[in-house]
Structure formats: structure tokens, C-alpha cells
Amino acid sequence: MRFHTVSGAAAAIVALSVTAAAAQDRENWxxxxxxxxxxxxxxxxxxxxxxxxxxxxxxxxxxxxxxxxxxxxxxxxxxxxxxxxxxxxxxxxxxxxxxxxxxxxxxxxxxxxxxxxxYQTPFSITALAGSGIDSIDAIPDGARIGFGPAGSTSDTYFPRMLETLGVNFDRRNGGWSDLGGQLQDGLVDVIAFAAGIPVPAVSQLEVQTDVNIIEFTEEEQQKILEEFPVSEFQIPATTYQTLEEPARSVAMxxxxxxxxxxxxxxxxxxxxxxxxxxxxxxxxxxxxxxxxxxxxxxxxxxxxxxxxxxxxxxxxxxxxxxxxxxx
CATH class of the missing domain: 3.40.190.10 (Periplasmic binding protein-like II)
Structure with missing residues (x-):
């Protein structure tokens, strides 16, 4: 009986010592x-x-x-x-x-x-399938493009990229979920995403409606690579239901x-x-x-x-x- 009592006390002391040491180790956390x-x-x-x-x-x-x-x-x-x-x-x-x-x-x-x-952030463009916008050069002059939250990577770089490619647009900002709703409601024409894939807002969109996920042409990709701190990237076809083959992109x-x-x-x-x-x-x-x-x-x-x-x-x-x- 005495043996078990002493052993129990010793175990308690050891446990307290370990706890105290752990607490001390985290003192400056x-x-x-x-x-x-x-x-x-x-x-x-x-x-x-x-x-x-x-x-x-x-x-x-x-x-x-x-x-x-x-x-x-x-x-x-x-x-x-x-x-x-x-x-x-x-x-x-x-x-x-x-x-x-x-x-x-x-x-x-x-x-x-x-x-x-x-991870890498690919730059990709999404429009409603019914809009007829299925390539970057099909984006009409003055299109309302959502670039994500002000100051985000997308908002910082995507407008410059599209200007480099000769796109004339009306710039819009907002959270990705909000812009997805605006695209469905016809309040914006295009969303220019810079986000890790799959982007939740795009996954949600394609469940609710038909969308076009627009890739860069080889020439467009090369122009962007020459001008911006990005690398070549392909969005795998398995990323979204909409894609039937990999989509050419750039990433950061x-x-x-x-x-x-x-x-x-x-x-x-x-x-x-x-x-x-x-x-x-x-x-x-x-x-x-x-x-x-x-x-x-x-x-x-x-x-x-x-x-x-x-x-x-x-x-x-x-x-x-x-x-x-x-x-």
C-alpha cells in the first residue's frame, strides 16, 4: 500500500513538473x-x-x-x-x-x-456561358470586370495584365462570393480571379449555372510572362466540372x-x-x-x-x- 502511495505521489510530481516546464516553455508565446x-x-x-x-x-x-x-x-x-x-x-x-x-x-x-x-495562385477569367465571352479578345469594350477585393493580388495585377493585352474595362471590386452573385445577376460581365484552385466561388457558380473558364492564348501568356513576376501554369481539367482539358494560365x-x-x-x-x-x-x-x-x-x-x-x-x-x- 505504501509503495503504491509513494509511486502515485511521484507520478503526480513528475506530471506537475512536465506541466510547469511546458508552461515555462510557452512563457513568451x-x-x-x-x-x-x-x-x-x-x-x-x-x-x-x-x-x-x-x-x-x-x-x-x-x-x-x-x-x-x-x-x-x-x-x-x-x-x-x-x-x-x-x-x-x-x-x-x-x-x-x-x-x-x-x-x-x-x-x-x-x-x-x-x-x-x-501554393501557386493562377490567374483565370470566368464569364457566364450565355454572354458569348469565351476568350480574352471577346471581352467587349467597357465590360464590367470584377477584380476581387481592393488591394488583393487579383486587384493589383489583373487590371495591369488585361491592359497589357489591350482590354478596355470598367473596374469593379468586391469579395469573391459577392462578385459571383453579381455575375449571375448580370451586374458584372466577367470575374478575373487570382486565387488558389479550385476557387470556391467558381465551384459554386458552375453548380448553379453554365460558365466559361477562359484561358490565355500562347501569345497572351507570353506577353504576361515578359511583363509580370509570374510563371507558366496550367489549370488541370479535373479542377472544375466545366473544364474538358487543361486551361493555359500564369501563376504567382x-x-x-x-x-x-x-x-x-x-x-x-x-x-x-x-x-x-x-x-x-x-x-x-x-x-x-x-x-x-x-x-x-x-x-x-x-x-x-x-x-x-x-x-x-x-x-x-x-x-x-x-x-x-x-x-
């Missing part, structure tokens, strides 16, 4: 965290909400996603610390670091660090970002939750197929957070010291 995403109905919100909830559950802390204006605003929020984490594309990231983010012109947003690769890489001042062990733990089980991430969103260690080198713009860099370098990456914040 924030009480909660926010992930800046984009508008509802877009891939950022679906993907970001998923990994925010996953991290909160796995680490036993309060955290979640916040609807934002997208990559440009996320760079600003993470830079200032108003959001611990966010998501951005490489184009807006570069502009923000250079001080040309339209949210705060002149401010060099260099306190947002890379955390992990997400997305990365999750962290405020550079966050504790190294905290960001390491968050990165581990997201990156250690790709199947789990794929269940959140199919675009997470690209959320793998091998794509660490797609970031050529942002400094890496030391906690994230430590995890990646322990798991097969080779992030050079001069690409790590403070390195």
Missing part, C-alpha cells in the same frame, strides 16, 4: 493569434481558416482567421503586429518590402517574415508569413503543425498539395523567420543564413 486571409468565398479564407483552426487545436490555444483585403493588407497587418500571421503572394510582398504598398506608401514593410510555402507563388518578432519556438511549433502532415492539409484544401518542404526555394523575396527556417533546415531544406532574419 502570445495568448492567442490571428491569421490574415482575404474575403470569404476565396481560397485564402478557406485555406487560412483551415490551418488557423488546426494550429489552435494542436497547440491548445486560441486562434483563428480574419477576413481582410488580401495580400497587401496582410503584409501591413503582419508587419505592424496587428496580426501574428498572414498570407501573401510574392508580387505584393516585394512591393511591400520596397515601400510601394498602396496601403502605406513609403513604408518599407520589412518586419513580415516567410513561414512556409502555400503564395507564402504564409509571420511577424518577425514572434518567438522562435512558437513559430517553429506552428510551422511543424502545418508542414508535418500534408495529407491533413490536403483535407483542408486541395491547393495544399504544394505545401511541401521542396517548395521552400520559391521564396526569393522575404526574409525567413528564424523559427520557420530552423524547422525547414531540419527537414531537408537548405535556407542560407543570409536569407534568415537576423542571420
Amino acid at each position: 502570445p495568448d492567442s493569434f490571428t491569421v490574415g486571409t482575404a474575403s470569404q468565398g476565396g481560397t485564402y479564407f478557406a485555406y487560412g481558416s483551415g490551418w488557423a483552426n488546426l494550429v489552435a487545436d494542436e497547440l491548445g490555444m486560441s486562434g483563428g482567421a480574419e477576413v481582410t483585403g488580401g495580400p497587401m493588407q496582410n503584409m501591413a497587418l503582419v508587419h505592424t503586429g496587428d496580426a501574428e500571421f498572414g498570407m501573401t503572394t510574392m508580387g505584393p510582398a516585394r512591393e511591400s518590402i520596397e515601400g510601394t504598398n498602396p496601403i502605406a506608401p513609403g513604408m518599407k514593410m520589412d518586419n513580415a517574415c516567410a513561414m512556409f510555402p502555400m 507563388w503564395n507564402f504564409a508569413i509571420a511577424n518577425c518578432d514572434l518567438p522562435e519556438d512558437f513559430v517553429y511549433a506552428v510551422t511543424d503543425v502545418v508542414m508535418s502532415d500534408n495529407e491533413r492539409m490536403m483535407n483542408i484544401h486541395r491547393a495544399a498539395k504544394s505545401t511541401v518542404v521542396e517548395n521552400w526555394d520559391k521564396n526569393k523575396v522575404l526574409p525567413w523567420h528564424p523559427g520557420a527556417a530552423k524547422w525547414f533546415n531540419e527537414n531537408g531544406a537548405s535556407i542560407p543564413e543570409d536569407m534568415i532574419k537576423g542571420g
